[in-house]
Structure formats: C-alpha cells, structure tokens
Amino acid sequence: MTAIPLGVPEVPVRPIAERRVSRQIMVGPVAVGGGAPVSVQSMTTTRTSDIGATLQQIAELTASGCQIVRVACPTQDDADALATIARKSQIPVIADIHFQPKYVFAAIEAGCAAVRVNPGNIKQFDDKVKEIARAAKDHGTPIRIGVNAGSLDRRLLQKYGRATPEALVESALWEASLFEEHGFRDVKISVKHNDPVVMVAAYQQLAEQCDYPLHLGVTEAGPAFQGTIKSAVAFGALLSRGIGDTIRVSLSAPPAEEVKVGIQILESLNLRQRRLEIVSCPSCGRAQVDVYKLADEVTAGLEGMEVPLRVAVMGCVVNGPGEAREADLGVASGNGKGQIFVKGEVVKTVPESKIVETLIEEAMKIAEQMEQDGVASGEPAVTVS
Ligand code: SF4
Numbered sequence: 001m002t003a004i005p006l007g008v009p010e011v012p013v014r015p016i017a018e019r020r021v022s023r024q025i026m027v028g029p030v031a032v033g034g035g036a037p038v039s040v041q042s043m044t045t046t047r048t049s050d051i052g053a054t055l056q057q058i059a060e061l062t063a064s065g066c067q068i069v070r071v072a073c074p075t076q077d078d079a080d081a082l083a084t085i086a087r088k089s090q091i092p093v094i095a096d097i098h099f100q101p102k103y104v105f106a107a108i109e110a111g112c113a114a115v116r117v118n119p120g121n122i123k124q125f126d127d128k129v130k131e132i133a134r135a136a137k138d139h140g141t142p143i144r145i146g147v148n149a150g151s152l153d154r155r156l157l158q159k160y161g162r163a164t165p166e167a168l169v170e171s172a173l174w175e176a177s178l179f180e181e182h183g184f185r186d187v188k189i190s191v192k193h194n195d196p197v198v199m200v201a202a203y204q205q206l207a208e209q210c211d212y213p214l215h216l217g218v219t220e221a222g223p224a225f226q227g228t229i230k231s232a233v234a235f236g237a238l239l240s241r242g243i244g245d246t247i248r249v250s251l252s253a254p255p256a257e258e259v260k261v262g263i264q265i266l267e268s269l270n271l272r273q274r275r276l277e278i279v280s281c282p283s284c285g286r287a288q289v290d291v292y293k294l295a296d297e298v299t300a301g302l303e304g305m306e307v308p309l310r311v312a313v314m315g316c317v318v319n320g321p322g323e324a325r326e327a328d329l330g331v332a333s334g335n336g337k338g339q340i341f342v343k344g345e346v347v348k349t350v351p352e353s354k355i356v357e358t359l360i361e362e363a364m365k366i367a368e369q370m371e372q373d374g375v376a377s378g379e380p381a382v383t384v385s
Pocket of ligand 1: 281282283284285286287288314315316317318319320
C-alpha cells in the first residue's frame, strides 16, 4: 500500500468566538461553564419509573454522543427510580422537577448529578429554597433554574403581559437571588422560548446580567426539520457571541436525533472537533453524475467514522477539482469517470460505477493513518477569554 503523506490534520483552531466568562459548575464529571467545552444534552421520553426502558434510552443517547441526560420526575414512582438510574447511567443524570419540592430532595438524595427547577412553580419552591440550597450544598448537587415561556411565573406574566425577554430574565435572576441569599451559587440558568428571536434576546440580556453558566434551548422547537433550523439559528446567534455553555436541541423526534443536531451545530461553529464532513455540491445543469445519490452513498458508506475527515463530492469539473483538492479526500466527476483526490493530489481516475467504493477504500486508509498518528476525535477546540 502506498503511504499517503497526510501531514498534520486540519483541526479547528479558531472557534467562532471567544467564550463569555462564566463561573463553572460540575454536572457529575462534566464541567459546564468556565471555558469548558460546550456540552450536548437531551432528555428521555420514557416513563422514568420504567427503569429498564429509561436506562436503555440513556444507553442509546450515550452512544449517540449525549453527555448529560435529563429525566422527568412527575410522580413518586419516578422519584423512587432515580437512585438506580443515576447509579447505572453512563452519563450524568439531571432530574427535572416541577411543582413538587419533595422530589427535589429525593433527586438530591438519589445522587442525581443536578436538579432542574422551574421558577414558574415559584409558589411551591420559594419557601423551600433555604432547605433546597442546604441539601444541594451538602451533596454537591448543582441546580438548573429553568425558566420556560410556557410556564412563566404568573406574577411576571401580569407585569409584562407576555413572556418577553425581560420577563424570562427577571424570573431567572429572581430565583437565583433566592439561592444566593443562602450562599448557594452552584447554579446554571436557562430562559427558553419557542421563538428564536425572543430566546436570543433573553439569553443576551441574561449573559450581561450574571456570570452563571447558561444552558441554551429553544423550547418546543417543533418537528425535526423546523426544530433543527430554529435551534441552529438561535444557538448560532448566541454561540457566535460566546454565549452558551451547554445545549439541548428540543425536537418532536427521538432524543438521539436531538443529540446529532446538537453535535453538528457545535462542529459547524468549530466549538467541537469536526468529524466526518461531506462537502457536496448542490448539483446543477452541468452535473455529469447523480450528485445526490453519490453524496448519499458516500455518507452512508462512511457513517460512524470518528476521525476528522473532509470528503468532497463534486458533480463536474467547474468547482470539482478545486474543492476536491481542498479536502482530505474528494472526487471530481465528469464524462462517466471520477478523478479521486487525496490531500490535493489525483491518485487515480476510476469509472463512475467505482467512485463510491474507491472513496470508501481511500477514506479507510486515511482514517487508519490518522489513528496511527494519534489524531484524537471529539476533543473540542476551545478558547477562553
Ligand atoms: S460542481 Fe459542477 S455540477 Fe456541482 S453545482 Fe458546481 S457547477 Fe454544478
């Protein structure tokens, strides 16, 4: 086999922006804020009391790259399941609590890595903040103050008329101040809204008014296509200003899809090492191959590849050779043939029917070489201001 001169693989050295300076909390072993890599979260859709199904879904989420998982806890049976789930989960578990302060204590006692409370249920929580702060401090359990437009504190709804950015921020900071009164600052905050414009404004205001780490989310973002776009636009707007320490993409779709989207958003912004990246042209009247089919087949053939590989799939010779040369690996198609490029050099020309298998074969060689050279995947590149 001919050795391929790979040189130093291109890794992101320049994230989209310097990160906002925030205090750091630990959600189990995952650092959030304080310059830690932006982490990706999701939430289970199973009944938490069904321990087997919940752990199965957590295992699937872990395999998809999820770093922190949240589970709902609306009943005593769910609360009773938390200890086993927290102990057996491979990733930190956050208990999501509404209305019932007793479940906050149960989650802390159960060893959950964090607890999310909703200030919209403020009457139920306000009187208990002192005890919650003490229990959380004793167990080293951080609290997420999770404000949601759909369940905003009634007092603030009356004051502002609707869930404005100002209302969301005031709700979050009010609740944080209650914890601060008891010397508890192991807190992260979210101010979610289903409208990315309102959500972005809320997080911007929040970022200016506190140094807590921020959990980004567009709530009820919708089905996969719409939710992906809303989340990408909103997270992109915020992360491009350095705002955001952990993210959850909310989709009406299986939770592993949320994780895929979240990871892709971070990779796109150079906040995480890119893995496989297919650079394929949209095709046009000049295309001399079926670019969609080719791109799909190459993507399927390389699925799961962990090394940061950029593969160009181009339909003709206009931009094809240029893009193929810039990538680790590429094909520029034309006249029933494909010129295969590796690191800018044409290594062979193959008939159209052999393009996919040749690209996959060459990709495997490059991946093997990268692994031998110790090119780590998944380590996000970060800078801290
Ligand atoms: S590479 Fe060629 S086929 Fe693809 S969009 Fe550009 S001009 Fe069209």
